[in-house]
Amino acid sequence: MSRPTESIQPPSLAACELCHARKPSLRRPKTGQKICQPCFFHVFETEIHNTVTSANLFFPGERVAIGASGGKDSTVLAHVLKVLNERYNYGVEFVLLSIDEGIKGYRDDSLKTVKRNKDQYSMPLEIVSYKELYDDWSMDDIVAQIGNRNNCTYCGVFRRQALDRGAQKLGIKHVVTGHNADDMAETVLMNLLRGDTARLDRCTDIVTQSTDSPVKRSKPLKYAYEKEIVLYAHYKRLDYFSTECVYSPEAFRGTARALIKNLETVRPSAIIDIIRSGETFALERKRGAVATKLGRCERCGYISSNRICKACVLLQGLNAGRAAVQVNGVEAEPDEGAALHKRLEHLSF
Ligand SMILES: Nc1ncnc2c1ncn2[C@@H]1O[C@H](COP(=O)(O)OP(=O)(O)OP(=O)(O)O)[C@@H](O)[C@H]1O
Numbered sequence: 001m002s003r004p005t006e007s008i009q010p011p012s013l014a015a016c017e018l019c020h021a022r023k024p025s026l027r028r029p030k031t032g033q034k035i036c037q038p039c040f041f042h043v044f045e046t047e048i049h050n051t052v053t054s055a056n057l058f059f060p061g062e063r064v065a066i067g068a069s070g071g072k073d074s075t076v077l078a079h080v081l082k083v084l085n086e087r088y089n090y091g092v093e094f095v096l097l098s099i100d101e102g103i104k105g106y107r108d109d110s111l112k113t114v115k116r117n118k119d120q121y122s123m124p125l126e127i128v129s130y131k132e133l134y135d136d137w138s139m140d141d142i143v144a145q146i147g148n149r150n151n152c153t154y155c156g157v158f159r160r161q162a163l164d165r166g167a168q169k170l171g172i173k174h175v176v177t178g179h180n181a182d183d184m185a186e187t188v189l190m191n192l193l194r195g196d197t198a199r200l201d202r203c204t205d206i207v208t209q210s211t212d213s214p215v216k217r218s219k220p221l222k223y224a225y226e227k228e229i230v231l232y233a234h235y236k237r238l239d240y241f242s243t244e245c246v247y248s249p250e251a252f253r254g255t256a257r258a259l260i261k262n263l264e265t266v267r268p269s270a271i272i273d274i275i276r277s278g279e280t281f282a283l284e285r286k287r288g289a290v291a292t293k294l295g296r297c298e299r300c301g302y303i304s305s306n307r308i309c310k311a312c313v314l315l316q317g318l319n320a321g322r323a324a325v326q327v328n329g330v331e332a333e334p335d336e337g338a339a340l341h342k343r344l345e346h347l348s349f
Contacts, residue, residue: 018042
């Protein structure tokens with residue numbers, strides 16, 4: 001009996017470098033390999049599965065909130081986690097959790113995407129807004145008062161707490177976010193450049209739980225390259241919102257991002273190498289560090305390791321400014337939170 005001709009031919013040089021059968025249709029950004037689309041999907045999803053299992057991220061029966069912004073990262077995260085949950089029987093119940101920061105022309109549009117994702121992925125959706133949590137302040141109101149500088153500080157502190165509060169409202173103790181390898185490398189570099197060894201020590205952790213939060217956060221996409229996330233979303237025709245935030249990003253982060261992109265161009269493995277370096281740095285721990293005691297914020301009652309939580313400190317400043325405007329009808333005094341900017345600007349998820 002004659003055998004199919006292709007099985008006795010040597011593998012074609014033009015074949016996919018992974019399956020050695022199909023024609024390649026893309027060059028994989030992470031490794032430079034020429035591969036076909038099915039192999040790209042498989043290797044991309046499998047790497048995320050390996051990240052999930054090697055860090056024991058989930059347990060059967062766990063309810064997990066996906067921080068869903070409608071952007072490419074969290075949309076790919078939701079899609080891939082759904083695929084993996086079904087493929088490998090994680091037994092996890094995923095819920096989409098969105099924070100509405102109140103940014104016209106940006107978040108209102110991206111939330112429309114998340115509402116469609118809710119049906120596409122058959123996942124419940126919870127939306128929590130800054131306005132309802134923070135004395136009726138939206139990010140648009142905040143920027144109108146404080147200007148464009150430092151707005152990311154406010155947004156970061158508020159979003160972090162809002163994700164916690166949203167999760168707690170749902171009775172959930174675990175939030176996953178779409179932070180990717182480029183974000184991780186960027187953070188390592190920023191902490192290195194600032195000489196912030198304390199943060200450098202922890203910033204590559206896949207699971208984080210801050211002292212003033214009962215909710216743990218994790219990053220299943222920590223080794224996924226942004227370029228591959230974009231490719232995956234494109235080839236899978238995922239429904240996501242691709243506009244950047246209308247407010248300017250923190251300048252230092254922008255510079256670190258540009259540096260990472262440049263490094264990636266000349267050496268694609270630079271991103272993963274920076275993360276690995278961050279993971280293996282052995283940093284000197286400060287002696288005599290005292291464990292933080294968890295209490296309640298005196299103002300809002302939310303869990304905090306300080307007398308007043310960080311969100312309330314910022315709110316105090318904002319409200320003082322608002323009162324000054326109302327009383328004088330003139331421009332607000334510089335807000336009281338300004339002194340905290342330097343300290344708070346280091347905050348990230
Ligand atoms: N408004 C939001 N609601 C819920 N989760 C959010 C929100 N904004 C950010 N996140 C979570 O934090 C992650 C990192 O946010 P970042 O602002 O860096 O956005 P990004 O890198 O553009 O991600 P994405 O493409 O998912 O928007 C997101 O992937 C998402 O999981």
